[in-house]
Amino acid sequence: MGGGGGAGAVGGTGNIAVGAGSGGAGLEYSQFATVGGYPAGWFAGGGGGSTYSGSAGTGGNGGGGNGSPNGVASTSGKNGTGGGGGGASFGAEGSANGGSGIVIVRYPQ
DSSP states (O other): OOOOOOSSSOOOOOBTTTBOOOOOOOEEOGGGTTTOTTTTTEEOOOOOOOOSSSBOOOOOTTTOOOOOOTTSOOOOOOTTTTOOOOOOOTTSSOOOOOOOOOOOOOOOO
8 A cells, every 4th residue: 555665755655545655756866867767867766555446656756666556467666776666456466576776886087
């Protein structure tokens, strides 16, 4: 029901009457926007929560996957961001995988 926490914010609280919580936001590193992230420059977002009724939670900025509504598969975190996978609901196959991480090495000029 509740969304997963991201690197920059906690996940949202779910409510059975309204729907699942969204994933928490990751962190933005604008200097790495050309490298990737989702949206560009965002990394490590939390996965959205699942729900039996109502709307599923969306993944947080930073590549978090969306949760699943009743019986529908959730989405994985975006590769290269370290985003969490979305949660699974009743009747779905299981929670989705988190996205692969990324290592960025900077050398002083």
